[in-house]
Amino acid sequence: MAQTELPEVPDGVLLVTGASGFLGGRCVRELLRVGVPPSRLRCLVRDPGRAVRAGLPAASCVAGDLAASDEGPLVAAAAGVTAVLHFAGSLKGIRAADFDAVNVAGTQRLVRAVQAGAPGAHFVLVSSLAAAGPSCDGATSALPAERTRPVSMYGASKRRGELEVVGSGLLHTILRPPIVYGPGDAATRLLFKQSTAPLVFVPRRAAPVSVIHADDVVAAVLRALAASPRGLVLPLDGPERSDMHALSVAIADACGRRARLVRVPLGLVAVAAHAADLWARLWNRPGYFSRDKLREVAAVGWVCDPQPAAEALGFRASIGLATGLAEVAAAEGFRSPRP
Secondary structure, three states, rough: OOOOOOOOOOOOEEEEEOOOOOOHHHHHHHHHHHHOOHHHHEEOOOOOOHHOOOOHHHEEEEOOOOOOOOOOOHHHHOOOOOEEOOOOOHHHHHHHHHHHHHHHHHHHHHHHHHHHOOOEEEEEOOOOOHHHEEEOOOOOOOOOHHHOOOHHHHHHHHHHHHHHOOOOOOHHHEOOOOOOOOOOHHHHHHHHHHHHOEEEEOOOOOOOEEEEEEHHHHHHHHHHHHHHHOOOEEEEOOOOOOHHHHHHHHHHOOOOOOOOEEOOHHHHHHHHHHHHHHHHHHOOOOOOOOOOHHHHHOOEEEEOOOOHHHHHHHOOOOOOOOHHHHHHHHHHOOOOOOO
């Protein structure tokens, strides 16, 4: 875990959405590690059997789908909980409705369920820096959702999800992590594959980015759970910043390789993104690379301001980029001897 001195988890039952996903699953494992019994965890999953086979305690799993019109399972899952950790979200989509189904409508259904069954619960929403919009210095990363300017369909959906929570009347905290990486994540694996290819195609301009390890995000979530800051939007910065060129070089270095960067104009990247979208529509299988993602790639930068989280939670990310990338390289089998 990123930070060893974590505050105690408050008493009561915790509802975790996205518990079988990358971040949600890591959070559940950490809660169990620090002594929260399975009986105090309600892990909302679409397929409890599959979730149990993936390692979640059977006693914690409850069936429910944020994208389903039947809200009964959500109301039952939320009844009497003291806190909600909302990780679930759609990261890939072909059209805006693909993101909105969970990020907006699903959040709206969850909010209604909590209002009905646990109106005093603390609602922790794990959103995204994409909801805030681009920034080279982090100055806009903590703006309230009604003032933000996302540039992608994904970012717009996360912003609207934030607005659902803000307007709910529930005690809430919103966290906005930037690029999140760690072992066991499909997007991280894709980034490693791209950065260890014989040629690494990158945009000509090296946009500045904040990067954070998944364990640091979980540490921030648990601190927010304990501190219960009311109505705050807190960006989560990593311990060091990078840019998209330097990040590819650092990934390759962690794998014992040398990145051979090929800088390409955004026009060529746009052609590739258009082709990726056509392929996704043909097979109805959205990918991580698309014209929507290109809108984020073309932005001036994605940098978080660490100060709000430091002041409200006492949170500072602790996993350095080289350490975290080396962990991924070893865990995912990317490490090879340097020639």
